Structure formats: structure tokens, C-alpha cells
Amino acid sequence: MPVQLHFDESDLLHCRFAVSPLWETQAAVRVLGRPERQGYHLPWLRRIRDAAAGLDLGPLWLLMREGGHSPDFFCPPPIGPLASFEEEIAGVRAVDPGLAGEDLARSLADRPQVLHSPAGRALLADPARSVRELAELLEEVWRVLVEPHWPRLRALLEADVAYHSRRLAAVGFERLLGELSPQLSWADSTLTIAPTRARHSRVLGGQGLVLMPSVFAWPDAVSGFEDPWQPAVIYPARGIGGLWTEPGASTPNVLARLLGRARADVLCALDEPAGTGALAHRLGLAPSSVSAHLSVLRAAGLLTSRRYGHQVLYERTPLGIALAVPGHQPPELTDPAC
Missing domain, CATH: 1.10.10.10 (Winged helix-like DNA-binding domain superfamily/Winged helix DNA-binding domain)
Structure with a gap:
């Protein structure tokens, strides 16, 4: 199933790159729960094994269904190219509880066994509390599992942005997409991500697109953000083989x-x-x-x-x-x- 993002001329003028420590934090949680994604990260996994064992990641894993909707509010595209984790997590804490409740309900809607479980009911019963608790958990994951390694991760991500910014100037947007990931293609002013396990279509409407390299999303390209979140595509960062x-x-x-x-x-x-x-x-x-x-x-x-x-x-x-x-x-x- 494809994800399709539909551009007009003004969208091409508002495309930018960004690095997101918050995205990497939630993506690191996904890696911990999915052995098939762990190959390149085994040295990191060995280093954080004991610390990870002390975290209760269940509330996050509950919302991270492969191929389903994950809530946008706890990993939104960053507002700037070099946003800090503190700035991003402050944005999560400030999200409207009504919007968060809708996002949570959508994530659980097609899983009745989870939706009607005690954990699922607790998430939906008090969205404001759920936002606080999820933000606290993400902050703890950041502090314990990601922040000690962030200089290394950030160096790789910023190097990717610097490289692909030059490539954009040299070869243009259409060719650049194919270089970012073989899952990305361009035709008739539409960016398609395929294959994916989700179906999603969005008209950008002049908002442009954020392109974000990711270490922990490898090897997939990811999108699917809904209004009011900035449209974004997350792609696997280059150079991951030598990261650790x-x-x-x-x-x-x-x-x-x-x-x-x-x-x-x-x-x-x-x-x-x-x-x-x-x-x-x-x-x-x-x-x-x-x-x-x-x-x-x-x-x-x-x-x-x-x-x-x-x-x-x-x-x-x-x-x-x-x-x-x-x-x-x-x-x-x-x-x-x-």
C-alpha cells in the first residue's frame, strides 16, 4: 500500500531538512521492540541493555503498531532545523488534550482487544493525563537511552543533511528523492512512498515538506502525518554502517x-x-x-x-x-x- 503526498508549486518552495532528537527517541523504542531492526544497532543495544530493562515501555509499545497509525502528537516534525529535545518535548506537553484524545483513539480504533483493555481505556479516559505520562516516559527514554549517545547520532544526522542539501542543489528534488530511499518516487507532482504497510494520502496545500534523516528508522522511509502537523518524510540516514x-x-x-x-x-x-x-x-x-x-x-x-x-x-x-x-x-x- 502506498503513501502519497500531493504537491503544488508553492510546496516545492517550502521543502526543508531537519533533525529531530524526539523522533529518534521514539524510534529507538521501536527498535527495542523489533529484533528485525536491530542488526546495525547491536553495539548500542549491548550498552543500554541494563538501563532499558529498568524502563516500562509498555504504554509506548501499545501505540506503536507496525503498519497502523501511531499518534502524531508524541513525535511531530520539528518546528526548526535544529530543535533541541527540550523544545520538542515542551511542544508535546502543550498539545491540546482534545487533539491528543482523537489521535490516541485513531491509533487504537482497529484493535478492539487493545481499545477495550484496561490500558487502552486508561489512555482514552483522560487524554491530558495520558499526554503528561507519555511525555514523561519519552523524556526518561531520552535521558537514559539516547542522550548519552546523541553527539554521535547528531553528527551522523547533520552530516546527512549537509550532504543531501548539496545534492538537492546539484540534481534537483525529483532525483534527490530516489537517492534518499528506493521507496520514494515522484510523478505528476506526487511523492509516493511504497511499499508501506499503511495507506495515506495528503494534499500539502502550500505547507511544504520536512525531510528528516533517521538512524533508528532504518531501513524504512516513513510518513503519514495528518493535519495540523507539518507534512514530513523520514528517511534512513546514510553512513549507518559505521555509526557504532x-x-x-x-x-x-x-x-x-x-x-x-x-x-x-x-x-x-x-x-x-x-x-x-x-x-x-x-x-x-x-x-x-x-x-x-x-x-x-x-x-x-x-x-x-x-x-x-x-x-x-x-x-x-x-x-x-x-x-x-x-x-x-x-x-x-x-x-x-x-
């Missing part, structure tokens, strides 16, 4: 002898563009040390940098790629469109 790689695991010994271990680790950690803070967290180094190494690598022509929001992202040049990945011919040399 341990520092230095991919650094060739010969490169470490040439540059020094710490500096070589910094170069090899830049599979995707990243900022100083994210690299320091990932490598277990002081930000001042990472900054010094980045400056030397940039001066040597191995890195380039550009500003994204309030931070500077670094990425390898073709020469840096050749050193960090021996035998690999960088895309810049093989694909003129990159």
Missing part, C-alpha cells in the same frame, strides 16, 4: 605511523562530516586536542570545512579519503554530479 564503530578500529597502522595515532584517528573518524564536539565525544579526546588536529589536517589539504548552523563541520578532501581508505577512489573523482 569503535574509535581507531578503522585506522590503518601505516597511517597512524605517518600522522600519529590521534591525528590519524581523527581523519579516519570523518566517514561523514562532523564537528569538533562530536569527534571529541566519539574519540574520547579533549575538544581542544581535536581542534588542534583538525587545524593541522585542514592546513595539510586533507580536510575542508564549512559552517552549518552554529557549528563548523569538517570533511575529508579527495586526498584525505585516499589516505584514510587505501585503494578507494573518492566519489568526487568518479561522479561529476557529486
Whole structure:
């Protein structure tokens, strides 16, 4: 079954990218409950196993039916490109209880056994209380399972946004969609997501579209937001294969002898563009040390940098790629469109 989003000319002028820590938080809960999604995240799962065992995730799992409607109000598209978790969870707490009640009822409507269970009846009996309790649970999940790893996750997501923003300028919206996910296609001013387990159709009506990379939604592209929520498509972030790689695991010994271990680790950690803070967290180094190494690598022509929001992202040049990945011919040399 497909999801279809219908555009007019003004919608194409209002498309933007965003990163959402709240979305990743609820998507992390889905991963915990679905073994088929856990492959790339086994290192993370091992690290958070004990903490996850201490959380009661039942109320969230009750609303996360595969292929069914999940409430939009507890994972809405972010209001800005770099919204913090605190800003997003404040939006959840401020949702109108009547709207939340309708959203909850829709999620449970086609599951009578859940709708009429004590847990289901409790969710619908007092939507304002349900909003508070779900927001508190999401905040606890964030604090315990996601926030300790957020610098690494954010670095990957922001690198994806930086990369695909450049691709949008280079190849246009229609071709970009196919690069985001093979599930996305474009025809007759309509974006189609297929195959999916849900059916959904929405006329954007000038609201535009938010494109959000996700680590924990992999490998699926996801949509389905209803009014009054901003239309959005969540797609699998690129580079997920190296997300949980341990520092230095991919650094060739010969490169470490040439540059020094710490500096070589910094170069090899830049599979995707990243900022100083994210690299320091990932490598277990002081930000001042990472900054010094980045400056030397940039001066040597191995890195380039550009500003994204309030931070500077670094990425390898073709020469840096050749050193960090021996035998690999960088895309810049093989694909003129990159």
C-alpha cells in the first residue's frame, strides 16, 4: 500500500531538512521492540541493555503498531532545523488534550482487544493525563537511552543533511528523492512512498515538506502525518554502517605511523562530516586536542570545512579519503554530479 503526498508549486518552495532528537527517541523504542531492526544497532543495544530493562515501555509499545497509525502528537516534525529535545518535548506537553484524545483513539480504533483493555481505556479516559505520562516516559527514554549517545547520532544526522542539501542543489528534488530511499518516487507532482504497510494520502496545500534523516528508522522511509502537523518524510540516514564503530578500529597502522595515532584517528573518524564536539565525544579526546588536529589536517589539504548552523563541520578532501581508505577512489573523482 502506498503513501502519497500531493504537491503544488508553492510546496516545492517550502521543502526543508531537519533533525529531530524526539523522533529518534521514539524510534529507538521501536527498535527495542523489533529484533528485525536491530542488526546495525547491536553495539548500542549491548550498552543500554541494563538501563532499558529498568524502563516500562509498555504504554509506548501499545501505540506503536507496525503498519497502523501511531499518534502524531508524541513525535511531530520539528518546528526548526535544529530543535533541541527540550523544545520538542515542551511542544508535546502543550498539545491540546482534545487533539491528543482523537489521535490516541485513531491509533487504537482497529484493535478492539487493545481499545477495550484496561490500558487502552486508561489512555482514552483522560487524554491530558495520558499526554503528561507519555511525555514523561519519552523524556526518561531520552535521558537514559539516547542522550548519552546523541553527539554521535547528531553528527551522523547533520552530516546527512549537509550532504543531501548539496545534492538537492546539484540534481534537483525529483532525483534527490530516489537517492534518499528506493521507496520514494515522484510523478505528476506526487511523492509516493511504497511499499508501506499503511495507506495515506495528503494534499500539502502550500505547507511544504520536512525531510528528516533517521538512524533508528532504518531501513524504512516513513510518513503519514495528518493535519495540523507539518507534512514530513523520514528517511534512513546514510553512513549507518559505521555509526557504532569503535574509535581507531578503522585506522590503518601505516597511517597512524605517518600522522600519529590521534591525528590519524581523527581523519579516519570523518566517514561523514562532523564537528569538533562530536569527534571529541566519539574519540574520547579533549575538544581542544581535536581542534588542534583538525587545524593541522585542514592546513595539510586533507580536510575542508564549512559552517552549518552554529557549528563548523569538517570533511575529508579527495586526498584525505585516499589516505584514510587505501585503494578507494573518492566519489568526487568518479561522479561529476557529486
